[in-house]
Amino acid sequence: MSGKINKTNAVKTKTIMKIGEKRIKKLERLNKVLAHAGIASRRKADKLIARGHIKVNGKVITEYGIKVAGNDEIEVNGIPIFKEDKVYFVIFKPKGVITSVSDEHKRKTVMDYFKHIKQRIYPVGRLDWDTSGILLMTNDGDFAHQMMHPKHEIEKVYIAKIHGLADKENLRPLTYGIKIDGKKTNFAHYEILHVNTKKRVSIVKLTINEGRNHQVKKMFEAINLPVQKLKRESYGTLNLTGLKPGEYRAISKKERRSLLKMI
Ligand code: URA
Numbered sequence: 001m002s003g004k005i006n007k008t009n010a011v012k013t014k015t016i017m018k019i020g021e022k023r024i025k026k027l028e029r030l031n032k033v034l035a036h037a038g039i040a041s042r043r044k045a046d047k048l049i050a051r052g053h054i055k056v057n058g059k060v061i062t063e064y065g066i067k068v069a070g071n072d073e074i075e076v077n078g079i080p081i082f083k084e085d086k087v088y089f090v091i092f093k094p095k096g097v098i099t100s101v102s103d104e105h106k107r108k109t110v111m112d113y114f115k116h117i118k119q120r121i122y123p124v125g126r127l128d129w130d131t132s133g134i135l136l137m138t139n140d141g142d143f144a145h146q147m148m149h150p151k152h153e154i155e156k157v158y159i160a161k162i163h164g165l166a167d168k169e170n171l172r173p174l175t176y177g178i179k180i181d182g183k184k185t186n187f188a189h190y191e192i193l194h195v196n197t198k199k200r201v202s203i204v205k206l207t208i209n210e211g212r213n214h215q216v217k218k219m220f221e222a223i224n225l226p227v228q229k230l231k232r233e234s235y236g237t238l239n240l241t242g243l244k245p246g247e248y249r250a251i252s253k254k255e256r257r258s259l260l261k262m263i
Helices: 030-036 042-050 110-114 141-148 168-176 215-222 253-261
Strands: 054-056 074-076 079-081 088-093 122-124 131-138 156-163 189-196 201-208 227-235 248-250
Touching: 030 042, 030 054, 030 074, 030 141, 042 054, 088 110, 110 131, 122 141, 131 141, 141 253, 156 215, 168 189, 168 215, 201 215, 215 227
Parallel strands: 131 227
Antiparallel strands: 054 074, 074 079, 088 131, 088 248, 122 131, 156 201, 156 227, 189 201
16 A cells, blocks of 8 residues: 555445454554554545544544544544454465456456455555565555555565576676666665576576565666566565465464564
């Protein structure tokens, strides 16, 4: 969501959100509750509140910092929201699958692997259609926002098959930052895993702590070593161990804590 209001949520679609059994038990800040429900990041939720989009117990609320309890009725543009159980998954996204909650051309999306999950989950960030690898899915807007916020600099490791012969000289700019889309990338770390001089291809492991659009492809493109194949091996403290393409598993509480510790 990257701080943007989730287009699939009740605000945009006027669809009533899937209702979970659990309601809020203790007092929680309204913006946090909205973020947890996947409506928007906390900051965007504050804006929705300030602009009068949110009602609590039938009354429009425009003040910051208000807290709500489990029996408070919250509406976004007249549509009630309810808390669902929070769920967290990690999937090995295969190549040829779109990272999106829907596709107007009916192409395969990551959601197709979660058909029997009743919660309204969505991807944390995205992988390109032709990129495989680790992807986090959740219905916890707050968690997703934390993972994706650039200031938290969560490390992601990619294995790239590139066209050309990689060496210390031509890869050096990756380390110190390369200008892509008018902005320099953060420091990155690379490791040359294999160079095939006959086929003129190389395998390079690249660790970055950002999540800009097509970032890895653009970084290699900028040093004239175009990516032919890309896989994301790890996301923060999580990796693909035990998963085959198309398989997913739940993220444990301990794993979630270790991810959140990084920020
Ligand atoms: N960088 C890319 O270029 N593509 C991805 O899918 C992920 C990171």
